[in-house]
Amino acid sequence: MYSHHRLVGVVDDDPRILESFEELLAAGGYEALLFDSAEAFLDANGFEQVDCLISDIGMPAKSGWDLLRIARIELPTLPVILITARDEELSREAIESRGARCLFKKPFDGRALLAALDKIMR
Numbered sequence: 001m002y003s004h005h006r007l008v009g010v011v012d013d014d015p016r017i018l019e020s021f022e023e024l025l026a027a028g029g030y031e032a033l034l035f036d037s038a039e040a041f042l043d044a045n046g047f048e049q050v051d052c053l054i055s056d057i058g059m060p061a062k063s064g065w066d067l068l069r070i071a072r073i074e075l076p077t078l079p080v081i082l083i084t085a086r087d088e089e090l091s092r093e094a095i096e097s098r099g100a101r102c103l104f105k106k107p108f109d110g111r112a113l114l115a116a117l118d119k120i121m122r
Helices: 017-025 040-041 062-075 090-095 110-121
Strands: 007-013 031-035 052-056 080-084 102-105
Touching: 007 017, 007 062, 017 110, 031 040, 031 062, 031 110, 040 052, 040 062, 052 062, 052 110, 080 110, 090 102, 102 110
Parallel strands: 007 031, 007 052, 052 080, 080 102
Antiparallel strands: none
């Protein structure tokens, strides 16, 4: 049904964001695994399941930065895209130096995110 390298994990504490990601990723030909917290993702052994991770930065308990740090240890090659509603001024170099592929600020352009995802997943 789905070709290899098409399963994307999405971690966000906002159920509306998760729902919109599920629709967006399906439209782009991806299957989504949705998690409402970093802990839920980790408890489900998410790193072993997904081909790419998209995570919100600002979540209670473990943040997207925490999840990124764990990803770099557990599965260094896993592509990670961060999303945020915060007004974080971070250069592309700063984001990449921490190990993320890119950062999208909410509200983001779904087509731009899918284009970035397609490029990463090639």
